[in-house]
Structure formats: C-alpha cells, structure tokens
Amino acid sequence: MTVASSGLILKEMLNHSDLDTAFRALSDASRRAIVERLVRGPATVGTLAEPLAMSLPAVLQHLAVLEAAGIVTSHKVGRVRTCTLVPDALVGPTAWLQHQRTPAERRLDRLGEHLVDAPQEQP
C-alpha cells in the first residue's frame, strides 16, 4: 500500500457523516456494553440481552442503531440471530480522537506504552 492510498483510506474513515453516526451510536451505555461484549467474539441477541436490564425490543432497537452505524452486523439461522462486530468499525472514531491529542500528550502515550511493554529483566 502506498502512502497516498493509505492517506485516502484514512480520509475515507474520517468521513463526517460516518463519524456523526458512529459517535452517536456510542453515546449510550447499553450500546457500548454490547460493543464491549462483541469485541470478545460473535454473540446471539439472547446472550447480548442477558446482562442488560431492558426488554428484548429495547435491545433490538439498540442493535439496529449499531447496525445502521456500521458497527455491528448480524445474521439469522433458524430462530437465532447472531451479532458480530464489523472489523475496523471503530477505527474512524479512534483515529479522529487520536488526532486531537496535543504533541505533549502523544509523547506521554509513547512513554506509557514503553513502561507497559518493558521486559521484566530490566530493573
């Protein structure tokens, strides 16, 4: 991949209306809980609904918002609908937020990662 084409892809990811929809989809704790569960792998609607204190129609409404935002996809086999996180669906919002960090914050990020990744043998 050339630098030019990766720049185009980043520009595409930062598309305004896509970011609007993605950030709005993430502005609800129940929808974020669904995303947190799906990061670990696909799950049925029943599994996703279990920890949420709400009716099944309410869960389906949240899933519809996440599907419309291109964050979640689902397919039905028989009576069971299984939901999956769309790969790279959160790359746009993440990239936008990372771009808003000041140079000083970026340096601190790298220091933090270095400390976390430092091998045990170093004192």
Add this chain to the structure above:
Amino acid sequence: MTVASSGLILKEMLNHSDLDTAFRALSDASRRAIVERLVRGPATVGTLAEPLAMSLPAVLQHLAVLEAAGIVTSHKVGRVRTCTLVPDALVGPTAWLQHQRTPAERRLDRLGEHLVDAPQEQP
C-alpha cells in the same frame, strides 16, 4: 502513583454518563471542527465561528454542548469570549475506544508506531 490509584482514575474517566455526554458532543461535524481548532490553542468565539457556515447563535449553541460535556471551557474579557480545550477532556472516550481493540489490532498498532518512529539510519 500506585497501580490501584491509576486504575481508579481510569474507572472515573470511563464513567458511563460522562462518556454518553462526550460521545454525543462529538457526534456533530461542526463541534468536532471546533475541537480540532482548539487542540492548536485557545480561540475567540469569532475565530471559531469564521470557518463554520452558520449563524453566531448556532455556534454558541454548539459551544454550550461542548461546555456541558466538559470538553471546552470559556472566559469573557470585556466583549470577547475566549474558548479553551479542557485538558484531558478526550482521554475518557479515547481510552474507551482503545480498550475495544482486539489483541490482533493492538499488535498492529504497535507495529505501525514502530514503523513511524524508526530512526532514519535503519535501511
């Protein structure tokens, strides 16, 4: 800072209602444009309004949303109101999004940073 206290701080940053408000505030392209400008430093309402194709009351309404979300603060001297980005205001949403990345994605992130940071003398 101990690991326990930094864990508490992270938990505080990921407070549900704060995240709701922050993500909702960022779900509008004009408000994101204001944040993008303020990352470079404080600016007057007039400066912020200039590139936005909307009335001053509309700009003030967007600023009110960003202030309510704790992302922007402002102070008035005479007739001029100056806006500033609240330090660390975007850390909560950024941290939440970074937590949702799969292990494979995290490895790719580190590879990308390595490639960007690699010194010039390496072939």
